[in-house]
Amino acid sequence: xxQLSMWEATSNExxxxxxxxxxxxxxxxxxxxxxxxxxxxxHLQKKNIKTIVLEKGSLGSGASGRNGGQILTxxxxxxxxxxxxxxxxxxxxxxxxxxxxxxxxxxxxxxNEIACSFNRSGHLYAxxxxxxxxxxxxxQEVLERDFNYKVQVIEKKDLQAxxxxxxxxxxxxxxxxxIYHPFNYVxxxxxxxxxxxxxxxxxxxxxxxxxxxxxxxxxxxxxxxxTADHLVIVTNxxxxxxxxxxxxxxxxxxxxMIATEQLPEELVSSLIPKDRAVYDTKHMLxxxxxxxxxxxxxxxxxxxxxxxxxxxxxxxxxxxxTVFPELKKYKAEFCWSGKVGFTRxxxxxxxxxxxxxxxxxxxxxxxxxxxxxxxxxxxxxxxxENNGKNPFEKNDLRPIPFYSQHGKVVGLMKYYFKVKxxxx
Ligand SMILES: Cc1cc2nc3c(=O)[nH]c(=O)nc-3n(C[C@H](O)[C@H](O)[C@H](O)COP(=O)(O)OP(=O)(O)OC[C@H]3O[C@@H](n4cnc5c(N)ncnc54)[C@H](O)[C@@H]3O)c2cc1C
Numbered sequence: 135x136x137q138l139s140m141w142e143a144t145s146n147e148x149x150x151x152x153x154x155x156x157x158x159x160x161x162x163x164x165x166x167x168x169x170x171x172x173x174x175x176x177h178l179q180k181k182n183i184k185t186i187v188l189e190k191g192s193l194g195s196g197a198s199g200r201n202g203g204q205i206l207t208x209x210x211x212x213x214x215x216x217x218x219x220x221x222x223x224x225x226x227x228x229x230x231x232x233x234x235x236x237x238x239x240x241x242x243x244x245x246n247e248i249a250c251s252f253n254r255s256g257h258l259y260a261x262x263x264x265x266x267x268x269x270x271x272x273x274q275e276v277l278e279r280d281f282n283y284k285v286q287v288i289e290k291k292d293l294q295a296x297x298x299x300x301x302x303x304x305x306x307x308x309x310x311x312x313i314y315h316p317f318n319y320v321x322x323x324x325x326x327x328x329x330x331x332x333x334x335x336x337x338x339x340x341x342x343x344x345x346x347x348x349x350x351x352x353x354x355x356x357x358x359x360x361t362a363d364h365l366v367i368v369t370n371x372x373x374x375x376x377x378x379x380x381x382x383x384x385x386x387x388x389x390x391m392i393a394t395e396q397l398p399e400e401l402v403s404s405l406i407p408k409d410r411a412v413y414d415t416k417h418m419l420x421x422x423x424x425x426x427x428x429x430x431x432x433x434x435x436x437x438x439x440x441x442x443x444x445x446x447x448x449x450x451x452x453x454x455x456t457v458f459p460e461l462k463k464y465k466a467e468f469c470w471s472g473k474v475g476f477t478r479x480x481x482x483x484x485x486x487x488x489x490x491x492x493x494x495x496x497x498x499x500x501x502x503x504x505x506x507x508x509x510x511x512x513x514x515x516x517x518x519e520n521n522g523k524n525p526f527e528k529n530d531l532r533p534i535p536f537y538s539q540h541g542k543v544v545g546l547m548k549y550y551f552k553v554k555x556x557x558x
Pocket of ligand 1: 165166167168169170171188189190191192193194195196197198199200201202203204205206338339340341368369370371372373374376389391421433471472473474475494495497498499500501502503504505
Protein backbone atom coordinates (compact mmCIF):
# COMPACT_ATOMS: atom_id res chain seq x y z
CA UNK A 135 0.00 0.00 0.00
CA UNK A 136 1.28 3.46 -0.84
CA GLN A 137 1.23 5.78 2.19
CA LEU A 138 -0.35 8.68 0.34
CA SER A 139 -3.78 10.29 0.25
CA MET A 140 -5.53 8.75 -2.76
CA TRP A 141 -7.23 12.13 -3.30
CA GLU A 142 -3.90 13.85 -3.77
CA ALA A 143 -2.63 11.02 -5.99
CA THR A 144 -5.71 11.26 -8.26
CA SER A 145 -6.20 15.02 -8.25
CA ASN A 146 -6.42 17.56 -11.05
CA GLU A 147 -3.22 19.36 -11.92
CA UNK A 148 -1.86 21.26 -8.94
CA UNK A 149 -0.01 24.49 -9.52
CA UNK A 150 3.03 25.34 -7.44
CA UNK A 151 2.72 28.27 -5.06
CA UNK A 152 5.65 30.08 -3.54
CA UNK A 153 6.33 30.54 0.14
CA UNK A 154 6.13 33.95 1.76
CA UNK A 155 9.27 36.03 1.80
CA UNK A 156 9.63 39.67 2.79
CA UNK A 157 6.98 42.02 4.12
CA UNK A 158 3.38 42.04 2.85
CA UNK A 159 0.28 43.95 3.84
CA UNK A 160 -3.40 43.06 3.50
CA UNK A 161 -6.77 43.54 5.14
CA UNK A 162 -7.10 40.00 6.47
CA UNK A 163 -4.50 37.31 7.02
CA UNK A 164 -5.85 33.76 7.19
CA UNK A 165 -3.71 31.07 8.81
CA UNK A 166 -4.59 27.59 7.46
CA UNK A 167 -5.11 26.48 3.87
CA UNK A 168 -7.94 23.98 4.28
CA UNK A 169 -11.64 24.34 3.39
CA UNK A 170 -12.29 26.84 6.19
CA UNK A 171 -9.37 29.13 5.36
CA UNK A 172 -9.92 29.05 1.62
CA UNK A 173 -13.65 29.64 1.99
CA UNK A 174 -12.98 32.60 4.31
CA UNK A 175 -10.60 34.07 1.72
CA UNK A 176 -13.04 33.37 -1.11
CA HIS A 177 -15.92 35.17 0.59
CA LEU A 178 -13.73 38.11 1.63
CA GLN A 179 -12.26 38.52 -1.84
CA LYS A 180 -15.77 38.52 -3.29
CA LYS A 181 -16.19 41.76 -1.33
CA ASN A 182 -12.79 43.04 -2.49
CA ILE A 183 -11.23 42.57 0.93
CA LYS A 184 -7.53 41.95 0.31
CA THR A 185 -6.70 38.57 1.84
CA ILE A 186 -3.53 36.52 2.26
CA VAL A 187 -3.70 32.81 3.15
CA LEU A 188 -0.69 31.23 4.86
CA GLU A 189 -0.43 27.44 4.71
CA LYS A 190 2.23 25.60 6.68
CA GLY A 191 2.53 22.69 4.23
CA SER A 192 0.76 22.42 0.92
CA LEU A 193 -2.90 23.27 0.40
CA GLY A 194 -5.15 20.47 1.62
CA SER A 195 -2.34 18.76 3.51
CA GLY A 196 -4.50 18.94 6.65
CA ALA A 197 -7.84 17.17 6.92
CA SER A 198 -9.33 18.87 3.85
CA GLY A 199 -7.23 16.89 1.37
CA ARG A 200 -7.44 13.57 3.15
CA ASN A 201 -11.06 13.05 4.22
CA GLY A 202 -13.81 10.70 3.10
CA GLY A 203 -15.35 13.29 0.77
CA GLN A 204 -18.75 12.74 2.38
CA ILE A 205 -20.70 16.00 2.56
CA LEU A 206 -23.24 15.03 5.17
CA THR A 207 -26.35 16.63 6.56
CA UNK A 208 -26.55 17.06 10.32
CA UNK A 209 -23.91 16.65 13.00
CA UNK A 210 -22.19 13.92 14.96
CA UNK A 211 -24.89 14.26 17.61
CA UNK A 212 -28.44 13.42 16.55
CA UNK A 213 -30.95 16.21 15.96
CA UNK A 214 -33.21 14.83 18.72
CA UNK A 215 -30.32 15.03 21.17
CA UNK A 216 -29.38 18.52 19.99
CA UNK A 217 -32.99 19.62 20.48
CA UNK A 218 -32.77 18.39 24.09
CA UNK A 219 -29.37 19.96 24.68
CA UNK A 220 -29.89 23.28 22.94
CA UNK A 221 -33.66 23.72 22.56
CA UNK A 222 -35.76 22.99 19.48
CA UNK A 223 -35.42 26.40 17.84
CA UNK A 224 -31.64 26.31 18.05
CA UNK A 225 -31.51 22.73 16.80
CA UNK A 226 -33.73 23.69 13.85
CA UNK A 227 -31.36 26.52 13.04
CA UNK A 228 -28.41 24.13 13.21
CA UNK A 229 -30.04 21.64 10.84
CA UNK A 230 -30.85 24.43 8.40
CA UNK A 231 -27.22 25.58 8.51
CA UNK A 232 -26.00 22.10 7.71
CA UNK A 233 -28.35 21.98 4.70
CA UNK A 234 -27.23 25.47 3.66
CA UNK A 235 -23.61 24.36 3.84
CA UNK A 236 -24.18 21.70 1.19
CA UNK A 237 -26.07 24.13 -1.06
CA UNK A 238 -23.19 26.58 -0.69
CA UNK A 239 -20.59 24.04 -1.82
CA UNK A 240 -22.77 23.11 -4.78
CA UNK A 241 -23.19 26.78 -5.72
CA UNK A 242 -19.49 27.64 -5.37
CA UNK A 243 -18.51 24.57 -7.40
CA UNK A 244 -20.96 25.45 -10.17
CA UNK A 245 -20.20 29.18 -10.28
CA ASN A 246 -16.46 28.61 -10.39
CA GLU A 247 -16.58 25.48 -12.54
CA ILE A 248 -14.67 23.51 -9.94
CA ALA A 249 -14.16 20.00 -11.30
CA CYS A 250 -14.59 18.17 -8.01
CA SER A 251 -17.17 15.54 -9.02
CA PHE A 252 -19.80 16.98 -6.67
CA ASN A 253 -22.72 14.56 -6.69
CA ARG A 254 -25.80 14.97 -4.55
CA SER A 255 -26.31 11.24 -4.28
CA GLY A 256 -27.47 11.16 -0.65
CA HIS A 257 -26.17 9.19 2.29
CA LEU A 258 -26.92 5.86 3.90
CA TYR A 259 -26.48 5.70 7.68
CA ALA A 260 -26.19 1.92 8.02
CA UNK A 261 -27.37 0.05 11.13
CA UNK A 262 -24.65 -2.14 12.58
CA UNK A 263 -27.00 -3.93 15.00
CA UNK A 264 -30.69 -4.87 14.54
CA UNK A 265 -31.62 -2.71 17.57
CA UNK A 266 -30.13 0.35 15.88
CA UNK A 267 -33.04 0.30 13.43
CA UNK A 268 -35.44 1.16 16.28
CA UNK A 269 -33.31 4.14 17.17
CA UNK A 270 -33.15 5.25 13.52
CA UNK A 271 -36.96 5.03 13.32
CA UNK A 272 -37.39 7.10 16.47
CA UNK A 273 -35.03 9.69 15.03
CA GLN A 274 -36.93 9.67 11.74
CA GLU A 275 -40.16 10.44 13.63
CA VAL A 276 -38.57 13.34 15.50
CA LEU A 277 -37.12 14.75 12.29
CA GLU A 278 -40.47 14.64 10.55
CA ARG A 279 -42.52 15.92 13.49
CA ASP A 280 -40.25 18.57 14.98
CA PHE A 281 -38.03 19.55 12.05
CA ASN A 282 -40.39 19.00 9.11
CA TYR A 283 -37.50 17.03 7.60
CA LYS A 284 -37.87 13.77 5.75
CA VAL A 285 -35.47 10.82 5.77
CA GLN A 286 -36.25 7.22 4.89
CA VAL A 287 -35.52 4.25 7.16
CA ILE A 288 -35.21 0.90 5.43
CA GLU A 289 -35.16 -2.63 6.82
CA LYS A 290 -32.56 -5.29 6.09
CA LYS A 291 -34.73 -6.87 3.38
CA ASP A 292 -34.63 -3.64 1.36
CA LEU A 293 -30.97 -2.91 1.90
CA GLN A 294 -29.67 -4.63 -1.22
CA ALA A 295 -30.99 -1.79 -3.37
CA UNK A 296 -28.61 0.48 -1.46
CA UNK A 297 -25.59 -1.65 -0.68
CA UNK A 298 -24.55 -5.13 -1.74
CA UNK A 299 -23.59 -6.33 1.73
CA UNK A 300 -25.03 -8.57 4.45
CA UNK A 301 -23.09 -6.75 7.13
CA UNK A 302 -25.80 -4.25 8.03
CA UNK A 303 -29.36 -4.53 9.30
CA UNK A 304 -31.01 -1.65 7.51
CA UNK A 305 -30.34 2.04 7.56
CA UNK A 306 -31.46 5.60 7.13
CA UNK A 307 -31.29 7.42 3.80
CA UNK A 308 -30.97 11.16 3.49
CA UNK A 309 -31.16 12.40 -0.09
CA UNK A 310 -29.65 15.82 0.71
CA UNK A 311 -26.10 14.65 1.39
CA UNK A 312 -23.46 14.63 -1.32
CA ILE A 313 -20.00 13.40 -2.23
CA TYR A 314 -17.07 15.11 -3.92
CA HIS A 315 -13.36 14.78 -4.58
CA PRO A 316 -12.14 16.81 -1.58
CA PHE A 317 -8.66 17.57 -2.87
CA ASN A 318 -10.02 18.82 -6.19
CA TYR A 319 -12.43 21.04 -4.27
CA VAL A 320 -9.46 22.47 -2.33
CA UNK A 321 -7.57 23.13 -5.56
CA UNK A 322 -10.59 24.70 -7.27
CA UNK A 323 -11.44 26.86 -4.27
CA UNK A 324 -7.82 28.06 -4.07
CA UNK A 325 -7.81 29.01 -7.75
CA UNK A 326 -11.11 30.84 -7.29
CA UNK A 327 -9.57 32.82 -4.40
CA UNK A 328 -6.66 33.80 -6.62
CA UNK A 329 -8.91 34.76 -9.54
CA UNK A 330 -10.68 37.13 -7.17
CA UNK A 331 -7.33 38.73 -6.25
CA UNK A 332 -6.42 36.84 -3.07
CA UNK A 333 -2.90 35.55 -2.41
CA UNK A 334 -1.96 32.12 -1.11
CA UNK A 335 1.46 31.10 0.19
CA UNK A 336 2.34 27.47 0.76
CA UNK A 337 5.16 26.17 2.98
CA UNK A 338 4.64 29.29 5.06
CA UNK A 339 4.07 28.40 8.68
CA UNK A 340 2.76 31.22 10.84
CA UNK A 341 5.18 31.10 13.75
CA UNK A 342 4.37 34.19 15.77
CA UNK A 343 1.63 36.73 16.32
CA UNK A 344 2.77 40.27 17.14
CA UNK A 345 0.44 43.10 18.09
CA UNK A 346 1.28 46.16 16.00
CA UNK A 347 0.31 49.84 16.37
CA UNK A 348 -3.01 51.09 14.90
CA UNK A 349 -4.73 47.87 16.02
CA UNK A 350 -2.97 45.92 13.34
CA UNK A 351 -1.52 42.45 13.68
CA UNK A 352 1.72 41.02 12.33
CA UNK A 353 2.11 37.35 11.50
CA UNK A 354 5.62 36.06 11.17
CA UNK A 355 6.70 33.12 9.04
CA UNK A 356 10.27 31.77 8.78
CA UNK A 357 11.10 34.10 5.88
CA UNK A 358 8.51 36.83 5.94
CA UNK A 359 5.79 38.72 7.74
CA UNK A 360 2.27 39.88 6.95
CA THR A 361 0.75 43.01 8.49
CA ALA A 362 -3.06 42.97 8.49
CA ASP A 363 -6.12 44.55 10.09
CA HIS A 364 -7.65 41.18 10.96
CA LEU A 365 -6.34 37.73 11.84
CA VAL A 366 -8.21 34.47 11.19
CA ILE A 367 -6.79 31.22 12.59
CA VAL A 368 -8.35 28.13 11.03
CA THR A 369 -5.81 25.42 11.70
CA ASN A 370 -8.35 23.06 13.31
CA UNK A 371 -6.92 19.68 14.39
CA UNK A 372 -3.51 20.69 12.98
CA UNK A 373 -3.13 23.62 15.37
CA UNK A 374 0.29 23.88 16.94
CA UNK A 375 1.47 26.46 19.44
CA UNK A 376 0.64 29.57 17.44
CA UNK A 377 -2.39 30.47 19.57
CA UNK A 378 -2.62 28.40 22.74
CA UNK A 379 -6.22 29.31 23.60
CA UNK A 380 -7.35 27.94 20.26
CA UNK A 381 -5.16 24.85 20.15
CA UNK A 382 -6.09 23.89 23.72
CA UNK A 383 -9.79 23.95 22.80
CA UNK A 384 -9.45 21.39 20.01
CA UNK A 385 -9.37 17.64 20.43
CA UNK A 386 -7.53 16.08 17.48
CA UNK A 387 -8.60 12.50 16.79
CA UNK A 388 -6.87 10.33 14.22
CA UNK A 389 -8.87 8.74 11.42
CA UNK A 390 -7.45 6.36 8.81
CA MET A 391 -8.43 5.52 5.26
CA ILE A 392 -7.57 3.06 2.53
CA ALA A 393 -8.54 3.05 -1.14
CA THR A 394 -8.56 0.01 -3.39
CA GLU A 395 -6.98 -0.24 -6.77
CA GLN A 396 -9.36 0.74 -9.58
CA LEU A 397 -12.22 -1.76 -9.74
CA PRO A 398 -14.26 -3.04 -12.66
CA GLU A 399 -17.11 -0.59 -13.33
CA GLU A 400 -19.82 -3.30 -13.01
CA LEU A 401 -18.46 -4.42 -9.63
CA VAL A 402 -18.10 -1.02 -8.03
CA SER A 403 -21.48 0.18 -9.25
CA SER A 404 -23.14 -2.99 -7.92
CA LEU A 405 -21.67 -2.49 -4.43
CA ILE A 406 -23.19 0.96 -3.84
CA PRO A 407 -25.61 1.28 -6.78
CA LYS A 408 -26.86 4.77 -5.95
CA ASP A 409 -23.40 6.16 -5.22
CA ARG A 410 -24.32 7.01 -1.62
CA ALA A 411 -21.94 8.23 1.02
CA VAL A 412 -22.15 5.42 3.57
CA TYR A 413 -21.28 5.53 7.25
CA ASP A 414 -22.47 3.31 10.05
CA THR A 415 -23.64 3.15 13.65
CA LYS A 416 -20.67 1.04 14.83
CA HIS A 417 -18.88 2.40 17.91
CA MET A 418 -15.61 2.58 15.93
CA LEU A 419 -17.39 3.58 12.77
CA UNK A 420 -16.69 2.68 9.15
CA UNK A 421 -17.35 5.22 6.41
CA UNK A 422 -16.99 4.52 2.73
CA UNK A 423 -17.96 5.42 -0.82
CA UNK A 424 -17.11 4.85 -4.42
CA UNK A 425 -14.61 7.30 -5.93
CA UNK A 426 -14.95 9.05 -9.30
CA UNK A 427 -12.30 6.69 -10.73
CA UNK A 428 -14.02 3.51 -9.49
CA UNK A 429 -12.22 2.68 -6.28
CA UNK A 430 -13.67 1.96 -2.89
CA UNK A 431 -12.49 4.56 -0.37
CA UNK A 432 -12.94 3.11 3.11
CA UNK A 433 -12.27 4.83 6.43
CA UNK A 434 -12.29 4.04 10.10
CA UNK A 435 -10.87 5.03 13.44
CA UNK A 436 -7.42 4.12 14.55
CA UNK A 437 -4.21 5.32 16.01
CA UNK A 438 -1.01 3.44 16.56
CA UNK A 439 0.63 4.18 19.88
CA UNK A 440 3.69 2.14 18.83
CA UNK A 441 4.13 4.07 15.59
CA UNK A 442 3.66 0.91 13.47
CA UNK A 443 0.66 1.79 11.30
CA UNK A 444 0.77 -1.23 8.94
CA UNK A 445 -1.41 -3.45 11.21
CA UNK A 446 -4.03 -0.68 11.45
CA UNK A 447 -4.40 -0.46 7.68
CA UNK A 448 -4.43 -4.25 7.39
CA UNK A 449 -7.24 -4.40 9.95
CA UNK A 450 -9.17 -1.76 8.05
CA UNK A 451 -8.75 -3.76 4.82
CA UNK A 452 -10.11 -6.82 6.65
CA UNK A 453 -13.01 -4.69 7.84
CA UNK A 454 -13.73 -3.59 4.27
CA UNK A 455 -13.57 -7.21 3.08
CA THR A 456 -16.06 -8.19 5.77
CA VAL A 457 -18.49 -5.54 4.60
CA PHE A 458 -17.86 -6.35 0.93
CA PRO A 459 -16.48 -9.93 0.58
CA GLU A 460 -16.21 -9.33 -3.17
CA LEU A 461 -13.36 -6.90 -2.51
CA LYS A 462 -11.13 -9.53 -0.88
CA LYS A 463 -9.26 -10.24 -4.07
CA TYR A 464 -8.55 -6.58 -4.80
CA LYS A 465 -5.57 -4.71 -3.41
CA ALA A 466 -5.71 -1.66 -1.20
CA GLU A 467 -3.49 0.66 -3.23
CA PHE A 468 -3.42 3.71 -0.94
CA CYS A 469 -3.48 4.24 2.80
CA TRP A 470 -3.32 7.48 4.75
CA SER A 471 -4.42 9.11 7.97
CA GLY A 472 -5.44 12.52 9.19
CA LYS A 473 -6.68 14.42 12.19
CA VAL A 474 -10.33 15.24 12.82
CA GLY A 475 -11.04 18.21 15.11
CA PHE A 476 -13.52 17.88 17.98
CA THR A 477 -14.63 20.34 20.65
CA ARG A 478 -15.71 19.54 24.18
CA UNK A 479 -19.37 19.94 23.11
CA UNK A 480 -18.90 17.89 19.92
CA UNK A 481 -20.19 20.91 17.97
CA UNK A 482 -18.30 23.38 15.76
CA UNK A 483 -17.14 26.65 17.29
CA UNK A 484 -16.83 29.98 15.50
CA UNK A 485 -16.12 33.40 16.95
CA UNK A 486 -13.69 36.14 17.87
CA UNK A 487 -11.47 36.17 20.94
CA UNK A 488 -10.82 39.20 23.13
CA UNK A 489 -7.46 39.69 21.41
CA UNK A 490 -9.32 40.10 18.10
CA UNK A 491 -8.47 36.71 16.58
CA UNK A 492 -11.25 35.10 14.52
CA UNK A 493 -11.51 31.31 14.59
CA UNK A 494 -13.66 28.35 13.47
CA UNK A 495 -12.97 24.67 14.11
CA UNK A 496 -14.18 21.38 15.55
CA UNK A 497 -16.60 20.02 12.98
CA UNK A 498 -16.39 16.52 14.47
CA UNK A 499 -16.31 14.59 11.19
CA UNK A 500 -18.85 16.86 9.46
CA UNK A 501 -16.43 19.52 8.24
CA UNK A 502 -16.59 18.57 4.58
CA UNK A 503 -19.96 20.31 4.69
CA UNK A 504 -19.78 22.84 7.53
CA UNK A 505 -16.31 24.30 6.92
CA UNK A 506 -17.25 26.13 3.71
CA UNK A 507 -20.21 27.74 5.45
CA UNK A 508 -18.06 28.65 8.45
CA UNK A 509 -15.62 30.40 6.10
CA UNK A 510 -18.53 32.43 4.79
CA UNK A 511 -19.63 33.30 8.33
CA UNK A 512 -16.09 34.27 9.34
CA UNK A 513 -16.00 36.66 6.37
CA UNK A 514 -19.38 38.09 7.43
CA UNK A 515 -18.16 38.47 11.02
CA UNK A 516 -15.12 40.42 9.84
CA UNK A 517 -17.30 42.64 7.66
CA UNK A 518 -19.79 42.98 10.56
CA GLU A 519 -22.50 41.70 8.24
CA ASN A 520 -24.08 39.51 10.85
CA ASN A 521 -24.43 39.91 14.58
CA GLY A 522 -22.63 36.75 15.46
CA LYS A 523 -26.08 35.30 15.85
CA ASN A 524 -25.53 31.72 14.87
CA PRO A 525 -25.80 28.81 17.29
CA PHE A 526 -22.11 27.92 17.01
CA GLU A 527 -20.82 31.36 18.00
CA LYS A 528 -18.42 31.27 21.00
CA ASN A 529 -16.25 34.02 22.35
CA ASP A 530 -14.95 32.37 25.48
CA LEU A 531 -12.93 29.32 24.52
CA ARG A 532 -12.16 27.23 27.56
CA PRO A 533 -9.15 24.91 27.35
CA ILE A 534 -9.75 21.16 27.58
CA PRO A 535 -8.77 20.62 31.24
CA PHE A 536 -6.63 17.47 31.00
CA TYR A 537 -4.12 19.01 28.60
CA SER A 538 -1.74 19.80 31.40
CA GLN A 539 -2.57 16.76 33.51
CA HIS A 540 -2.26 13.66 31.35
CA GLY A 541 -0.39 12.26 28.38
CA LYS A 542 -1.98 14.14 25.52
CA VAL A 543 -3.12 11.31 23.25
CA VAL A 544 -4.50 8.98 25.89
CA GLY A 545 -6.29 11.87 27.56
CA LEU A 546 -7.84 12.98 24.29
CA MET A 547 -9.06 9.52 23.36
CA LYS A 548 -10.56 8.97 26.81
CA TYR A 549 -12.34 12.29 26.56
CA TYR A 550 -13.55 11.54 23.04
CA PHE A 551 -15.08 8.19 24.00
CA LYS A 552 -16.58 9.63 27.17
CA VAL A 553 -18.39 12.27 25.12
CA LYS A 554 -19.27 9.81 22.36
CA UNK A 555 -20.73 7.34 24.86
CA UNK A 556 -22.68 10.12 26.50
CA UNK A 557 -24.39 11.10 23.27
CA UNK A 558 -24.91 7.71 21.63
C1 LIG B 1 -9.28 10.76 7.46
C2 LIG B 1 -10.36 11.82 7.59
C3 LIG B 1 -11.62 11.56 7.08
C4 LIG B 1 -12.62 12.53 7.17
N1 LIG B 1 -13.81 12.32 6.53
C5 LIG B 1 -14.75 13.27 6.54
C6 LIG B 1 -15.95 13.11 5.78
O1 LIG B 1 -16.11 12.15 5.05
N2 LIG B 1 -16.90 14.09 5.90
C7 LIG B 1 -16.70 15.19 6.67
O2 LIG B 1 -17.59 16.02 6.74
N3 LIG B 1 -15.55 15.41 7.32
C8 LIG B 1 -14.57 14.49 7.26
N4 LIG B 1 -13.38 14.72 7.89
C9 LIG B 1 -13.17 16.02 8.55
C10 LIG B 1 -12.92 17.16 7.53
O3 LIG B 1 -11.91 16.77 6.64
C11 LIG B 1 -12.51 18.42 8.30
O4 LIG B 1 -13.55 18.79 9.17
C12 LIG B 1 -12.23 19.61 7.41
O5 LIG B 1 -11.36 19.28 6.37
C13 LIG B 1 -11.64 20.75 8.24
O6 LIG B 1 -11.16 21.76 7.40
P1 LIG B 1 -10.28 22.94 8.00
O7 LIG B 1 -9.96 23.85 6.91
O8 LIG B 1 -10.97 23.53 9.17
O9 LIG B 1 -8.98 22.23 8.58
P2 LIG B 1 -7.70 21.53 7.78
O10 LIG B 1 -8.15 21.08 6.47
O11 LIG B 1 -7.18 20.56 8.74
O12 LIG B 1 -6.78 22.77 7.56
C14 LIG B 1 -5.98 23.33 8.55
C15 LIG B 1 -4.67 23.74 7.90
O13 LIG B 1 -3.92 24.58 8.76
C16 LIG B 1 -2.56 24.37 8.45
N5 LIG B 1 -1.76 24.90 9.55
C17 LIG B 1 -1.64 24.44 10.81
N6 LIG B 1 -0.83 25.25 11.54
C18 LIG B 1 -0.44 26.24 10.71
C19 LIG B 1 0.40 27.38 10.88
N7 LIG B 1 0.97 27.69 12.06
N8 LIG B 1 0.61 28.19 9.81
C20 LIG B 1 0.02 27.94 8.61
N9 LIG B 1 -0.79 26.87 8.41
C21 LIG B 1 -1.02 26.03 9.45
C22 LIG B 1 -2.46 22.86 8.27
O14 LIG B 1 -1.30 22.51 7.55
C23 LIG B 1 -3.76 22.56 7.54
O15 LIG B 1 -3.59 22.51 6.14
C24 LIG B 1 -12.35 13.77 7.82
C25 LIG B 1 -11.09 14.02 8.33
C26 LIG B 1 -10.10 13.07 8.20
C27 LIG B 1 -8.73 13.37 8.75
